[in-house]
Amino acid sequence: MKISEFKDILSGKVVCGAHLLDHDIELAFASDLMSDVLTITEDNVLLITGLANIQAIRTAEMSNIHCVILVRNKNASCEMVRLAEESDIVIIETPYTLFRTSGLLFNAGLSPIY
């Protein structure tokens, strides 16, 4: 699925990385625990999280994650946006909860990792 499709499904707002919206992603993982995210071994996974701080983006950078969805109206800080732009990471903000976001994307065809 293309990143632009997640944005539509989630009534999301793209905060940065608009040039990457055509990028394809097949797998997703939802967590607020960064060490949990860092156990993933697949590349190019979608991260759905309620953790809106710089460490969410650092974790994405180290794990070759190119799209981070911030749920429940959490806003990306300037620091997060700067790092995301540097590392080719799209940040999308959605008003939906972690549960609803995961459910909608699962129904739309994204697969879980485990």
Next chain:
Amino acid sequence: MMEFSFEINGGDFSNAGMISSLVKKTLKQLNIDGMIIRRTVVALYEAEVNIVAHAYSGVVNVNIFPDKIKIKLTDKGTGIADIDLAMQQGYSTASPAVREMGFGAGMGLPNIKNNTDELNLESTVGVGTMLEFTNFFEPK
């Protein structure tokens, strides 16, 4: 051969991961295999965060050889009383402030173990901790 050294301040979450980021860029420029880069920077990032989360200050030495990367992190801090226990998945003494930053699952040290070819962890309570690991660029 390349050698860098950096300092880390305890509690400085906004800079945690800067060294990992630099090492990632350097290894990419050296055309190291993507999987090996990823393993190395995940281990280093977890180790950086451990100093920020659990120690007062630390020094990171990165040595890149033609066939391997060797990273040594030495910190001043409370140290680890029981290393076998600390290595167990789920064991954590992280403070609420650390948990708010998205850490404290007790998975960092097991992650480091899984992502390194050689690992050495030594600690003295009340003094500090030394974590050293090596990753080879070609499978041994």
